[in-house]
Amino acid sequence: MRVGVRYDSWSERIGAALNRVPVPLGLSMFAMPVARSLQAAQRLGVLAALADGPASSAEIAARLALTGPGSKLLLDTLCATGVVRTDRSERYELEPAARKWLDPSSSTYVGDYLADTHHYWAWWDGLEALVRDGVSIELHEKPADDPYWDSYITGQYQLARLSSASVAKAVALPAGARSLLDVAGAHGEFAMALCRRHAELAATVVELPGSARVGRRIVAQAGMADRVSFLEGDMFAAGLGGPHDGALCFNIVHHLSPERARTLFERVADALAPGAPICVLDLYDRPPGRRPDSASFLGLFFLLTSGADTYTSAEVSRWLAGAGFGPVRARRLAALPGLVLLRAERR
Numbered sequence: 244m245r246v247g248v249r250y251d252s253w254s255e256r257i258g259a260a261l262n263r264v265p266v267p268l269g270l271s272m273f274a275m276p277v278a279r280s281l282q283a284a285q286r287l288g289v290l291a292a293l294a295d296g297p298a299s300s301a302e303i304a305a306r307l308a309l310t311g312p313g314s315k316l317l318l319d320t321l322c323a324t325g326v327v328r329t330d331r332s333e334r335y336e337l338e339p340a341a342r343k344w345l346d347p348s349s350s351t352y353v354g355d356y357l358a359d360t361h362h363y364w365a366w367w368d369g370l371e372a373l374v375r376d377g378v379s380i381e382l383h384e385k386p387a388d389d390p391y392w393d394s395y396i397t398g399q400y401q402l403a404r405l406s407s408a409s410v411a412k413a414v415a416l417p418a419g420a421r422s423l424l425d426v427a428g429a430h431g432e433f434a435m436a437l438c439r440r441h442a443e444l445a446a447t448v449v450e451l452p453g454s455a456r457v458g459r460r461i462v463a464q465a466g467m468a469d470r471v472s473f474l475e476g477d478m479f480a481a482g483l484g485g486p487h488d489g490a491l492c493f494n495i496v497h498h499l500s501p502e503r504a505r506t507l508f509e510r511v512a513d514a515l516a517p518g519a520p521i522c523v524l525d526l527y528d529r530p531p532g533r534r535p536d537s538a539s540f541l542g543l544f545f546l547l548t549s550g551a552d553t554y555t556s557a558e559v560s561r562w563l564a565g566a567g568f569g570p571v572r573a574r575r576l577a578a579l580p581g582l583v584l585l586r587a588e589r590r
Contacts, residue, residue: 280320282361285345285354289317290337293327294346297334351405356398362391366548379550383498385453392453400430400461406578407436410493413574413584414522420444420488424514426478426507427495429454431462431471434491438470446471447487449478478507485514493524496559497541498549504559508566515589521568523585527556556583563587 284290288307292298298306304314318335321327326341337345344353362382372378385391410433416423423446425434434446448471450458455473462471474481478495490511496504511521526541542553560571568587575583 276320277324278360279364280317280324281326281357284317284321285358286361289314289321290326290345290354291347293335293337294342294348297330297332297336299332299334303335353398353401353405355394356401359394359398362394363544370543370547373547379547381550382548383451387452387456389453392457396430396454396457397461400432403430403432406576407432408439409576409578410524410584411436411440413576413586414489414491414520415586416441416444416489416520417518422485422487422489423447424483424485424487424490424511425449426483426490426492426511428491428493429458431458431467431473433493434471435462435465435467437489437491438467444470444488447474447484448472449474449476449481449483451475451477479503479510483510483514486516486519487514488516488519490515490519490521491524492521494526496523496525497545497553498551500551501554501558501562504554505562505565508563508568512567512589517590518588520586520588521563523559523563524579524582525559525585526553526581527559527583556585559585560587 287309289303289309292303292306300315300318301311303309303318304311307314318327322329322335326338326345327335328338329335343349343351345357346352347354366380366382369378369380414437416437420441421443423434423437423444425431425446425448427450428434428446428448429450431446431448434448438444438446448455448458450473452475455475459468459473462468462473474484492507492511495507499507508521515521545551545553556571556573560573563571563585564587567590569590571585571587573583573585
């Protein structure tokens with residue numbers, strides 16, 4: 244990068260560097276160190292230490308029992324990405340824009356999600372086997388006491404709370420709704436948001452034991468344990484109860500084959516009262532004929548980690564109709580770019 248040129252964001256800095264080298268080489272050179280530096284800084288406590296106030300690299304290293312040279316270069320890399328800056332005393336501090344997301348005291352903190360993404364590196368190691376042999380992994384088949392669940396579900400909760408109020412409004416449960424079924428609701432944040440919106444509503448979250456363990460803790464800390472309960476079990480085998488006044492199937496279809504998705508919708512339909520809505524929130528593939536975009540990254544990721552894919556809203560709508568639901572309405576949410584909420588009522 245040229246000395247004296249000011250860049251206002253990390254993306255401009257990286258973009259300027261990429262313009263000077265072949266694109267594939269540039270992505271390999273810069274994308275990996277940026278991602279790993281952020282993950283390591285979060286997992287080592289560097290970002291949390293900077294949230295407490297400016298500090299030199301030596302002070303950070305001493306406070307966290309880190310090496311001096313590694314700490315200095317890590318902090319300099321964070322400066323190059325625009326997450327950290329230096330003051331006139333050459334001490335490091337979080338950029339104001341980064342503090343919103345990386346200061347643990349912020350209501351929009353997503354540090355646990357950032358830390359959890361370090362798991363992705365091991366998963367991406369299997370990409371050649373996926374493309375060559377069709378071999379995928381299953382990220383949900385871990386013991387209930389595996390620390391992975393704490394990292395995964397807490398991170399997903401931090402993301403969900405950024406949009407849960409907007410999503411709850413869009414779900415539009417019928418007046419007087421008393422019972423909500425949240426399939427694979429994990430942290431319970433969307434169920435809690437709907438309970439906050441509907442005074443008489445209680446929700447049941449169906450989840451695997453490891454996820455339910457963390458979800459219960461999150462719900463209890465939010466003071467909502469009297470209204471949001473957890474049913475442990477496989478969503479294809481557990482009794483779903485009912486009749487419920489509404490159901491959520493959020494961010495789960497992309498982990499399922501078409502056959503499994505249709506089966507799930509049929510099970511949910513059986514647990515709903517006539518006229519009750521099902522709401523399916525997910526990232527849907529681009530319409531035919533449009534140029535591939537960033538959704539392809541996630542489609543590849545879902546195939547790698549679940550053997551599934553992103554589907555079109557038209558495909559999912561047909562599966563809902565076949566499971567006994569009426570016309571499907573699609574709604575895009577400003578709080579969740581790229582995702583679509585499909586809503587249909589049981590016939």
